[in-house]
Amino acid sequence: MLNATYIALIPLLPLAGFLLLGLFGRKYFKNSSGIIATIILLVATVLAIYTAYTYFFEVGKVHGVYQKLIPLKYTWLEFSKGVSIDMGILLDPITCMMLVVITFVSLMVHIYSLAYMKGEERFATYYSFLGLFTFSMLALVISSNIFQIYIFWELVGVSSFLLIGFYYDKPSAVAACKKAFIVTRFADLGFLIGILMLSFYSGTLDFNTLIERLTSPGSTELSTALSSSFLGISALTWAMILVFIGAAGKSAMFPLQIWLPDAMEGPTPVSALIHAATMVVAGVFLVARLFPIFALSAPEALQLVAYVGAISAFLAAIIACTQTDIKRVLAFSTISQIGYMMFALGVSKYGGENGLGYTASMFHLFTHAMFKALLFLGAGSIIHFIHSNEMKDMGGLRKLLPITHITFLVACLAISGIPPFAGFFSKEEILLAAWQQNTIIYWIGLLTSGLTAFYMFRLYFGIFWSKAPSLSDSAHRKHHGEGGFAMMLPLVLLAIGAAAAGFIPFGNFVSSDGKVLESEFHLQLSIAPVTFGLIGIFIAMWLYKKQNDKPDKIAASINGLYKLAWNKFYFDELYIFLTKKIIFNLIAKPAAWFDKNVVDGLINATGNTTQFISKKIKGVQSGKVQQYAAYFLVAAIAIAVLFIYWWK
């Protein structure tokens, strides 16, 4: 049987770690903080796996359908009857999957950081922030209440902010952490208003009740939400679009993707955990959590999800082909892969065979977490060795970093969708779902998979082949090594995941309606993506395996497009224009000026006028009796005249 205490401990343990290390780490656990945090997380991981196992194989299934269990719920803040923020645990297949993914990747990152962050002055602070993030992320996925998810949504945002800005004396890191927070905050504004709308129409904030009321045909809540409309679109669809804006912000979908590449300023293990495997997929998770409402009651909003996902997948892949900073390539690749997950959800229907996209999306989320975390940790070990992020400083590293090389290759094959690695299975399923529902999106997805293979192997060949390693690097290797056991163990474990995770029969566990989804394997449909992937790999090999001038020539021949992609389609410039020129110069500056000069000016004017008048009339009380007599006389005459002429 499932004990709620154990589940509650999964997020609470990292929280305890955060408090312990945050309050006392600097003083008492300067060197042991890493070990403490890692042990705490190991326990949490075991509990998460235990919970998932119990759920999937013992308690979760009733009459062949996975249930949404709520083993724990406390009222946190009650607004009115039935409308309250609860702190609770909602267990369903995607929660259990996320619990395992988050704790596992986080554990890998904790272990990896033991070596990677060694010697860092704020070692304890680093681990306490990791604990805060892991806590918030775990609490986010177990949320039973839409406001609970918003609360932890904000908290993961702030932990991401703290970790991106970890090297706070670097101006670029400071700018990046601000940007990440503000862009996602802007998106959260949409999420917040969406929640307000949903709570207004459904009269609840509880996920299960909310979904039930807004999907069962004939319920009064649903009919009012559908009948009131704005600009020809129903209120419910607007609410779901607003919620999706929040999701798109967190998941760095176009046009809110601008913060993610800059977020790479954070320590590399953090990028692996937050900006690749867990936090950025929170948007996908949110759409999946509310999927029944999207699919059954707001299909237009779901269409939007599909197209935003597809466009993000494609554009990010193009940009990734031109970037030279290896972490930025991986960041754009993350956007692209999350785009896959989004459009898979977007093309999915609720229930049965047509719900394949939902399963595929969650499957890809799972496999992506493995291979993308692996890619980032691999990149970390390269950066650790070379002390640079730029591809031009690398080359021929396969002999110097053998374990990194092999694991990186596994991850590249996985993300490129080459069988039998994990990415192949999930991507194949996504494309199958797209093929069944929306041909345009299928072709975009297919083309993107070719681009994915190309930019990943451009990276791979550029780092590990290309030129011969420089002599200084070889000398470096002798006394530096590859980073030690703590860095290699996570790479190997994740590589095993990236290689083998595809064989999990995902449809048995995760599906849109909780029933088992028998996914068939379509050989003819898997030929196309694999071919595209192989073509991408061969082009990359031809261009980058040996150092030559072909890439530059090609770049020159498509100069305009290349420049456009290299500059990330000028999205950053657009945002700078909007914020600096419009909001700053046209709103904030005039507001401050208006306040200082007009509003306060009026107040001062009142004061000055009073002073002026009193100065003028203060001579009246002079104490001279003759003057008083004169005033008296004038006033008496004036009053007399008044009486005579006006008072009739």
Added chain:
Amino acid sequence: MNLSLLILIPLITAAAVLLMRNKQQVKWVALVGTAIQLALALVLLFAYRNEVASGNTNQFLFQQQYEWFPSWHISFHLGVDGISVVMVLLTSLVVIAGVLVSWNIEKMTKEFYFLLILLSIGAYGFFLSLDLFILFFFLEIAVIPKYLLIGIWGSGKKEYAANKLALMLMGGSALVLVGLLGVYFSSEVRTFDLIKLSHLNIPVNIQMICFPLLFVGFGVFTALFPFHTWVPDGHSSAPTAGSMFLAGISMKLGGYGCLRVATYLMPEGAKQYANIIIVLSTIAILYGAFATMMQKDLKYMNAYSSVSHVGFVLFGIGMLTKTAMTGAVIQMVSHGLMTALFFAVIGMIYERTHTRQVNEMGGLLKVMPFITTLLFIVGLCSLGLPGLSGFVAEITVFMGAWEHPDAFHRIATILACMSIVVTAVYILRAVSRTAMGSVKESFAHITDAKWNERLAAIILIAGILAIGVAPFWINDLIKPGAEIIMQKIMLVP
């Protein structure tokens, strides 16, 4: 629980401060006095909860009444409901923190502490009074010491700021006085008693005149747009503890008055003028936030951001729903704690760097981690991070505001919601420029917080966390009070 104690103890403390011989004694007497007061406020909180839990359904508990001017029907009438209890608690927290951060005041220490404690007497009396005359009396007590605090211990354009603040607040209280007299003479009974007045229905035509008088009068204290301009100048010139009191407590006197006196006694007036209140407070929220973006002085920044945050108090009241009103009160408490902490932190930074300009700082995280961590916490609270009190207050206001289905309220609420983004922008700008980046050479040897500063900060943060992590207790306290006010408004056709 004897409520007069809450006024008596600070009175004794003030007298004792005057009798002390040297600075050391003055400080310790003030600290002990305010600590006893904090303990009393906590006792009040638990006594009130026990009383309610044991089934006492009276609106005001622990009432005490002494005749004062029988011929004018003025009596010294005290009593508390949940709203007053949390306001008293807020006051006691801010006062003790204010005493602690002023530990190193060299100039006229005795007088300084005397005035601080006098101010707190005004605030306690105001929150406890059930008689409008007494309430007004305490309101005035809370104004005059501010003039001296800024004029004597202030900095910058202190004479100008002190004059401006005192005159504007006096103007506000003049309006309040006229409104109160209008209410007094409106009824046959001629009474200043809040409970009696609430049962008499004040004639609608009187309400139409007196409600705006009282609301604007109290509104000046709460930075009602466009009467908010005393806030930036007043705060930035005041000494640290002065700013903490000003923003933490006195601005809340106005909010409390708007709710307890204006809205409670005159539901028809409230309903009539609600939309104007919403428009003005929405302007204050957004416009204040945008104006904050342009401030380079930390104190000015927090003062303008206070205008924006306190806008939520009036916004919540103007929405006239139980939830929004509860949110307004939570926002009063939350903002009181948060802004007191913010000013305390700014004071600590100023004492060490001798500047308040964000451009002249940088990298302070390296040299004073404790203080800058405080700055982070208070900044995050200001931008409404869950887990800290600001979030709870804002969300409650938003949820309450959204209960109105019409376009006017919706648009106002969406505009108010937008402030969460603007707030994030200015907070992160200020915090990152102050705390992050590389540290200046001249700041390399400054020291971190001392025990008194740490203690003050911990006290305030405890309050912020108590609301932010477990908001149900404050919600349970405030909601019945808001409900009674709402019941009268619901009866209005």
